[in-house]
Amino acid sequence: MGSIVLLAGEVFRSLFTTRLHWDEFIKQLHFIGWKSQVIVLTTGASTGMVFCAQTFFQFHKMKMDNATLTVVGIAMITELGPVLAGLMVAGRVGAAIAAELGTMRVTEQIDALRTMATHPVDYLVVPRFLATVIAMPLLTVLTWAVGIAAAYVLGITVLGLEGAYGLRHLYFFVDVQDVMLGCIKAVFFGGIIGLIGCYRGLNCGEGAEGVGRATNQAVVQSCIAILVSNFFLTLFLRGLLYP
Amino acid sequence: MIEVDNISKSFGNNVVLREVSFRVAEGESLAIIGRSGTGKSVVLKHLVGLMMPDAGTVRVQGASLNEMNERELLTVRRQFGMLFQGAALFDSMNVFENIAFPLRRSGVTDEAEIEQRVMEMLRLVEMPGVESNLLSELSGGMRKRVGLARAIVHRPTIILYDEPTTGLDPVVSDSIDQLMRRVRDQFNITSIVITHDMRSARRIGQRIIYLREGQVYLDAPADEVFNSSDPVISRFVKGEADLKEEELL
Numbered sequence: 001m002g003s004i005v006l007l008a009g010e011v012f013r014s015l016f017t018t019r020l021h022w023d024e025f026i027k028q029l030h031f032i033g034w035k036s037q038v039i040v041l042t043t044g045a046s047t048g049m050v051f052c053a054q055t056f057f058q059f060h061k062m063k064m065d066n067a068t069l070t071v072v073g074i075a076m077i078t079e080l081g082p083v084l085a086g087l088m089v090a091g092r093v094g095a096a097i098a099a100e101l102g103t104m105r106v107t108e109q110i111d112a113l114r115t116m117a118t119h120p121v122d123y124l125v126v127p128r129f130l131a132t133v134i135a136m137p138l139l140t141v142l143t144w145a146v147g148i149a150a151a152y153v154l155g156i157t158v159l160g161l162e163g164a165y166g167l168r169h170l171y172f173f174v175d176v177q178d179v180m181l182g183c184i185k186a187v188f189f190g191g192i193i194g195l196i197g198c199y200r201g202l203n204c205g206e207g208a209e210g211v212g213r214a215t216n217q218a219v220v221q222s223c224i225a226i227l228v229s230n231f232f233l234t235l236f237l238r239g240l241l242y243p
Numbered sequence: 244m245i246e247v248d249n250i251s252k253s254f255g256n257n258v259v260l261r262e263v264s265f266r267v268a269e270g271e272s273l274a275i276i277g278r279s280g281t282g283k284s285v286v287l288k289h290l291v292g293l294m295m296p297d298a299g300t301v302r303v304q305g306a307s308l309n310e311m312n313e314r315e316l317l318t319v320r321r322q323f324g325m326l327f328q329g330a331a332l333f334d335s336m337n338v339f340e341n342i343a344f345p346l347r348r349s350g351v352t353d354e355a356e357i358e359q360r361v362m363e364m365l366r367l368v369e370m371p372g373v374e375s376n377l378l379s380e381l382s383g384g385m386r387k388r389v390g391l392a393r394a395i396v397h398r399p400t401i402i403l404y405d406e407p408t409t410g411l412d413p414v415v416s417d418s419i420d421q422l423m424r425r426v427r428d429q430f431n432i433t434s435i436v437i438t439h440d441m442r443s444a445r446r447i448g449q450r451i452i453y454l455r456e457g458q459v460y461l462d463a464p465a466d467e468v469f470n471s472s473d474p475v476i477s478r479f480v481k482g483e484a485d486l487k488e489e490e491l492l
Contacts, residue, residue, distance in 0.1 A: 111293050112331035115324075116345045116397075117317045 004199050010121045011129050011195070018122045025127040032093045032128070033135030039088045040139045041146050047080055048072060048147030049154045056159045068159075069166030070173045072151040077174060077182045081143040082136075083230050086189035089136060090222035094197040097128055098218035101201025102211040110202065120202060129194035136190030137183045144182070177241040185233050189226050196222045244269055245290060245401070245433075250299030252285055259285050261457045262299065269400070272427055272434040274448025274465070276441070278479070281454045283437040284328070287403050290435065291323050292316040303401075321349065324394035324432075325403040330386040332378050338365075338389050339374040345397040364392035367429075368422055384415035388422065395426055402426065404436040408443050420446045441480055445469060453479065 056068045101124060104110050110120050148170070155161035197218045204214030245267040252260040259282040267273050275283050288294040289301050292308045301308045303319050311319065324345075332341050342361045351357055365371050368388040373381070381389065387407060394402055404423060408416035420443050427434045427447070436447050444451060444465070451468040453461040453476060461468060461476055471477055478484070 107329060107334075108327045108331040109333055111288070112325070112327055112333075114293060114313075114317075115291055115320055116348055117320045118348050119314060119317060 003203070004195055007121070007125070007199050007202075008191075008195055011125055014119070014122045014126050015130070018119075018126075020130070021123055021127055024123065025130055028127045028131035029135060031096070032089070032131045033138060036089055036092055036135065036139055037142065039092055040085050040143050043084050043088050044076075044081070044143035044146035045150040047084055047143075048076060048150040051075065051080065051147075052151035052154050053159070056155065056161070065159075066162055066165045066169060068161060069148075069151060069155055070169040073148050073170040073174050074178060076144050076147040076151075077178050079230070079234070081147065082140045082182050082185040082189060083226060085136065085140045085143045085186065086193065086226040087223055089132070089139060089190075090193050090226060091219055093132060094193045094218045094222040095215045097194070097197030098201040098204070099211055099215045101198060102204035102214040105202060105204055106206060106211060125194075125198040125202070128198055129191065132190040132194035132197075133187055134190070136193070137186040140182060140186035180241055181234075181237050184237060185230065188229065188233060192225045192229065193222050196225065244302075244304060245435075246300075246302040247286075247289070248300045248302075250286075250289055250296035250301060252282070252289070252294065252296050259457050260289075260296070263454070263457070263459055264299075265452055265459060265462055267433060267435060269433055270431050272436075272447055272449045273452065274436045274438060274444040274450070275452045275454060276439060276444050276479070277454035277460075278439065282457045283439075283454055284405055286454070287405055287435065287437050291320055291325060291403060321397075322400045323403060324397070324399035324401070326387065326390045326394045326405065326407055328406045328409055330390035332386060332390055332393070334378050336378075337374070338370075338376050338378070338381070341378075341389060342374075342393045342396050345393060349397050360396055361392075364396045367395075367425070368392045369418075384411050384419065387411065387415075387419055391419075391422055391426070395430065395432070398430065399432065401433040401435070404434070404438075404447075406437055406439070408438065408440045416440065416443065419443075423447050441469075441482070 052068060052072050055071050056065065059065055059068050101110070113120055113123060152163065152166065155166060156163045200214040200218040200221070204210045247263060247265050249262045249264050250260055251258070251262055263286060275286060277283050285294060289296055290303070292301075292311065295309060303322065306319060308316065308319065333344065336344070339361055342364055343357050346357050346360060361374065362371070365374060368391055370385060370388050370392070373385070378386065407423065408419050411419065423434065423436065424446060426432060434447065436443070438444050448465050451463060451465050452459055453468065455475065461471070461473070468476060469480055471480070
């Protein structure tokens with residue numbers, strides 16, 4: 001934990017004192033953001049529809065059918081969107097970052113970088129960290145949009161909900177603070193995924209086993225960190241954003 | 244000038260280096276030999292600050308590496324080029340980008356100059372026309388040549404070779420030896436080579452250090468080492484096993 005904090009300190013120092021490697025950053029943004037869309041779209045659509053159906057089945061017993069889309073919307077924006085996108089990106093991107101940097105370490109490519117007067121944090125960690133921090137909120141917004149749209153389509157076409165009524169309630173009950181809460185969480189989760197993936201890769205053990213273990217640790221630790229921090233972030237940001 | 248004073252290094256309970264000391268003068272060509280696991284590569288990594296000693300000091304041009312942080316070490320490392328055992332080429336880049344990397348990192352921005360110097364290096368290592376090849380298209384010997392081109396393209400004053408001929412057939416090993424000699428003579432670079440290939444050590448090293456059990460067992464001119472009557476040195480040079488010693492180990 002202490003070592004990850006030190007790495008974070010080195011990343012922030014590098015961000016403000018050295019020139020960004022734009023080519024590496026763009027490459028990572030493409031891999032982390034653009035190429036994660038399929039998994040995030042699938043997760044968002046699936047979660048939106050399942051959550052809509054389950055909420056409708058319970059609310060229908062109490063004649064609260066038209067609250068369904070509002071509940072789905074708020075849940076997607078504040079909790080499900082950032083957390084599920086975070087878990088999916090941790091699985092796809094965190095693992096890839098740890099495996100790539102781990103392989104570079106065991107094949108001495110990171111030592112080679114250092115002998116060529118290049119700090120691994122400047123060249124490898126900062127572009128990946130920045131790319132996850134920027135891509136995560138965008139992917140989260142995509143999760144919201146697809147999740148809510150899928151829930152809306154299901155609600156209107158299958159469950160018989162009033163479309164206009166549902167959207168009006170959604171617009172009325174979702175605040176700017178909810179959107180900010182979701183976005184801030186997504187940025188934070190992006191930082192967690194980038195930092196843990198890079199740390200595990202840079203510090204992986206020897207050989208194929210070391211790379212495998214680093215990859216596994218990156219995914220497991222990122223997921224745990226996302227789930228645990230989500231609870232505390234919710235409490236903290238609620239106090240901050242909703243005075 | 245590189246000065247190594249009484250460096251010791253352990254990994255857990257495994258003591259790898261014990262009070263190793265030696266000097267390397269500018270323009271000198273030194274070969275460090277010894278059996279596998281005697282700490283040769285660990286010594287080499289200390290010279291460029293990739294590892295720090297538990298005790299003792301390493302100085303490059305009078306500057307103590309021990310007192311530097313990673314960012315300060317980057318400045319010192321600009322004087323070095325290093326050929327790694329497995330070449331350590333960046334597999335996300337093609338040959339051209341690998342060789343151009345140190346140039347770009349040292350602040351060369353003129354693409355025409357970068358291209359001219361990369362091509363010059365490829366001609367030097369006798370690999371013209373492969374600049375756009377991917378690393379997966381190269382053999383082990385070709386990778387070593389590209390690694391050598393990358394190590395010298397920014398014109399370092401010191402070059403380190405970590406077992407440059409290991410895993411290569413005798414003909415390719417010979418061509419790598421010739422390249423190392425050419426680089427040494429053409430650019431007057433200080434060369435330090437880690438090897439257990441005696442033919443390579445004889446060709447490259449003007450001076451030889453024999454490491455044994457983490458200590459400097461012998462530090463002498465190449466001729467003296469290859470004509471030594473010391474049974475330990477003699478057996479290593481001839482590649483003969485001492486069965487009694489093997490049993491003790």
